[in-house]
Amino acid sequence: MNATRGTLFIVAAPSGAGKSSLVNAVLAREPGIALSISFTSRGPRPGERHAQHYHFVSREEFERMVAAGDFFEHALVHGDYKGTARQSVEPQLAAGKDVLLEIDWQGARQVREKMPDAVSVFILPPSKDALETRMRNRGQDSEETIARRLAAAREEMSHYDEFDYVIVNEHFDAAAAELRAIFVAHRLRRAAQAERHAGLIRDLLA
Known part of the structure; x- marks a missing residue:
């Protein structure tokens, strides 16, 4: 194949x-x-784990990543940022x-x-x-x-x-x-x- x-x-x-x-x-x-696994600037809810449900980062860190062009997409949702990092998507697609x-x-x-x-x-x-x-x-x-x-x-x-x-x-x-x-x-x-x-x-x- x-x-x-x-x-x-x-x-x-x-x-x-x-x-x-x-x-x-x-x-x-x-x-x-x-x-x-998306990145978010909100805090974890009960039962949520870092790198399993979201990558939890501070608002300042998220904005730094936006400025660096690290996101495939991002948006402000209910007052908090959410986004998908490029490295989470593009290499896997390229590998099939x-x-x-x-x-x-x-x-x-x-x-x-x-x-x-x-x-x-x-x-x-x-x-x-x-x-x-x-x-x-x-x-x-x-x-x-x-x-x-x-x-x-x-x-x-x-x-x-x-x-x-x-x-x-x-x-x-x-x-x-x-x-x-x-x-x-x-x-x-x-x-x-x-x-x-x-x-x-x-x-x-x-």
């Missing part, structure tokens, strides 16, 4: 839509996809590894401008009530934070039409299967398969 350039997958959603749970469920069954970015719509827009062939997916909640319930069930955010996130959710969801695929996360197992199907189907495109199995195809047609 020939080494082919990896695909960059983007998954975005409003806070509370279940994006991280879906991504983790799919990655557990798709070891060929590497999850890019698929990479998945869990980012917001602002970051997704930046990535698509630089890499129009990236495959993007937006996750929607089944209802406004379900979105609020999921936020509250975290038990980690203050009422003020929840109110701010709910107010931002509508704006975030209005950008769903910028993405290639849309999944409604009403039934978790079904949504996870749909997300995995997108990854699998993309790998089976004719052009990718022709390059990946060039030797086989040449022998079959000889």
Whole structure:
């Protein structure tokens, strides 16, 4: 099999839509996809670990990295910076590894401008009530934070039409299967398969 350039997958959603749970469920069954760990200037939430959930850095350090051009994409989200470092993405793609970015719509827009062939997916909640319930069930955010996130959710969801695929996360197992199907189907495109199995195809047609 020939080494082919990896695909960059983007998954975005409003806070509370279940994006991280879906991504983790799919990655557990798709070891060929590497999850890019984002940098953030916010502090860790209970249970979050540095370099596992995020690279936690100070606001000053994040701004220094922005000035140095270290980020593939970055955005200010709910008052805190989030971004994807170039070294987390580009070397893996060049080595033929698929990479998945869990980012917001602002970051997704930046990535698509630089890499129009990236495959993007937006996750929607089944209802406004379900979105609020999921936020509250975290038990980690203050009422003020929840109110701010709910107010931002509508704006975030209005950008769903910028993405290639849309999944409604009403039934978790079904949504996870749909997300995995997108990854699998993309790998089976004719052009990718022709390059990946060039030797086989040449022998079959000889």
